[in-house]
Amino acid sequence: MxxxxxxxxxxxxxxxxxxxxxxxxxxxxxxxxxxxxxxxxxxxxxxxxxxxxxxxxxxxxxxxxxxxxxxxxxxxxxxxxxxxxxxxxxxxxxxxxxxxxxxxxxxxxxxxxxxxxxxxxxxxxxxxSSLLECGPFTYDSSTMRFYKDGEELILSSKESALLLLFIKHPGQIYTKDMIYEQVWGTTVAIDDNAIMVYINRLRGKIEKDRQKPAHIITVRGVGYRFVP
The missing domain is CATH 3.40.50.2300 (Response regulator)
Known part of the structure; x- marks a missing residue:
């Protein structure tokens, strides 16, 4: 045409x-x-x-x-x-x-x-079309890189998988079981401590204050919710 x-x-x-x-x-x-x-x-x-x-x-x-x-x-x-x-x-x-x-x-x-x-x-x-945007966050699928306010975020593979899960589904509450299945690829022998470690590491890289997170919100007794 x-x-x-x-x-x-x-x-x-x-x-x-x-x-x-x-x-x-x-x-x-x-x-x-x-x-x-x-x-x-x-x-x-x-x-x-x-x-x-x-x-x-x-x-x-x-x-x-x-x-x-x-x-x-x-x-x-x-x-x-x-x-x-x-x-x-x-x-x-x-x-x-x-x-x-x-x-x-x-x-x-x-x-x-x-x-x-x-x-x-x-x-x-x-x-x-290769860019996924969510609030101040951008994911470039062609380079597999993440950015916040235009600045590149240096993330590990697990941190990247976590952030990609969150920015694809802003506002959705994820239980630890759901996170473990999506990021670790299994629901067998879920390691709560591993999830918390990587959540804290990711918060340290994307939050202004990891002690008062504005993006990765803890939903007590349930899991986490991402607010862009």
């Missing part, structure tokens, strides 16, 4: 030109002649890139971008505008645009930029 581009411009001749450039790069297109129409389309359709003019009939393209980002829509946006002031490009990028190109543009350059933006976004999404 071809990648799809939404063209947002109130000038029909520019829309036709942009459609032609996109089609020549094997990209499908939709068009919206106003900011309102663009926002409405994006409620019901997904796109790989949005080409956004700044000067629209009903609002500025900047406003459209702000609405998108506030709504959690992370589709990459390339501003295509006749305004070539540095302020416009800097402001556009600061509110969530991913690239800025001025009119008149060279069709071959625009096509290459759009395809590069799509490729970069897809690669980023693929790399992020």
């Amino acid at each position: 071809a990648d799809k581009v939404l063209i947002v411009d109130d000038d029909p001749s520019i829309c036709k030109l942009l459609e032609k450039v996109m089609h020549s790069n094997d990209l499908e297109t939709d068009t919206a002649g106003s900011g309102t129409k663009a926002l409405e389309r994006l409620k019901h359709h997904t796109y790989d890139v949005i080409l956004m003019d700044i000067m629209l009939g009903d609002m500025e393209g900047f406003e459209v971008i702000q609405h998108l980002r506030e709504d959690g829509i992370q589709t990459p946006v390339m501003i295509v505008s006749g305004r070539n002031e540095d302020y416009d490009s800097i402001y556009g990028l600061s509110i969530g645009a991913d690239d800025y190109i001025t009119k008149p543009f060279r069709p071959v350059v625009l096509g290459a930029k759009v395809k590069a933006l799509i490729r970069r976004t897809k690669n980023m999404m693929a790399s992020q």
Whole structure:
């Protein structure tokens, strides 16, 4: 299936030109002649890139971008505008645009930029899919490394298995039997002391104060609960 581009411009001749450039790069297109129409389309359709003019009939393209980002829509946006002031490009990028190109543009350059933006976004999404995030904690399955607030945690294999169990199931109460089965792989000859030793070691590495844990909470008489 071809990648799809939404063209947002109130000038029909520019829309036709942009459609032609996109089609020549094997990209499908939709068009919206106003900011309102663009926002409405994006409620019901997904796109790989949005080409956004700044000067629209009903609002500025900047406003459209702000609405998108506030709504959690992370589709990459390339501003295509006749305004070539540095302020416009800097402001556009600061509110969530991913690239800025001025009119008149060279069709071959625009096509290459759009395809590069799509490729970069897809690669980023693929790399992020290996990340498991839970509060301040991140686990990168591709490297089997853990991080808290961006800082790597140096953990043993048992500590890693414990933390992975917890961040996969935040809020769930785990009995010692359940922990021993998940981390040690058996329910035979459960060693309560071993569990407590590793819980304390893990607390020492992820808690600000292991004596007053904020993440690994003891549920008296039952087991432990993880609060991210």
